[in-house]
Amino acid sequence: MEEIQLKPIQKETTTQDKVYNQIKKSILFGGFSRDEIFTEVQLAEILNTSRTPVRAAIQDLVKEGLLVWIPRKGVTIRKITVEEEDEIFLLRSTIEVQVVKKVITVMKSPKELQILKIIVSKQEEAVKNDDAVKFIELDHEFHITLTRLANFSIIEQVLQNLHNLTQLMGLRAVKKQGRAQDVIKEHYQIIQALEEQNSDLVEKYILDHLNNTKETLFYVDQT
Structure with a gap:
């Protein structure tokens, strides 16, 4: 049979x-x-x-x-208040520092980071096409992919919710002149630090990246 x-x-x-x-x-x-x-x-x-x-x-x-x-x-x-923005970025900063550090410890080969490079390359294409919506989608994909590389399934669920709230603010940030190009540069810095397995540097770059986004939102709200 x-x-x-x-x-x-x-x-x-x-x-x-x-x-x-x-x-x-x-x-x-x-x-x-x-x-x-x-x-x-x-x-x-x-x-x-x-x-x-x-x-x-x-x-x-x-x-x-x-x-x-x-x-x-x-x-x-839903309208995100200034206090809620602070909470969102506090949570993301706390969590994502641990995510990138874990990626370094579980990564078997720098080749595993190729998926991140592809995402950032697509972000560059989105900038050329003036496609802010696609750019934000890819930004979300970049950060969630980091979580998957770290094998953090529960944290991925938490970050999915936080990213939804962040995306309510995301288009405002990207519309600031030059911010999209800065995001691409910051993403490449994070990838480079991961390739070098430099835990201190990758922590600095992920925190700088999130703080820059938060400051951009504050700037956009004041103009």
Whole structure:
């Protein structure tokens, strides 16, 4: 009797998944005005779908902290306060220092860092194409990839949530003249320090990178 080989089942993307992904991308990358209040009825009409998947998507996005309820009106994009910005960058700095240090200890070969170089190369291409949305997506991918290289699965989940909140601020930072090029340079510095297995230097570069982003946000908010 022929042996049956089990194969992974290809999961189809459901309408609810598609609705969730579209709304989330619009939230993170400027598809909605920050002051706009919208309802599930309006979103269902725009997306040409029923209210059920829209309602489920909104509930998930509220849980993630990207949307907030306005009583008797609808939902709006969460506004990050200065105090919350401080908390986000404190958490990211504390966590990501440990991430890059762990990468050095578990890395078997500098060739493993090639994936990071590819991401930064794509960021350079995004700058050439004036594609700020793609640039931010790749920035998120760079930092999450560091976490995966460190084999930190639980921390990856934590950083996913923090990066969602950071992305609410991200486009503002990138729009500052020259910041995108600085990010690319800082990413290459982090990679170089990892290649050299220099724990002190990689800690400095990741902290400088996050602090520079935070200072850029402060500058943009004041202008």
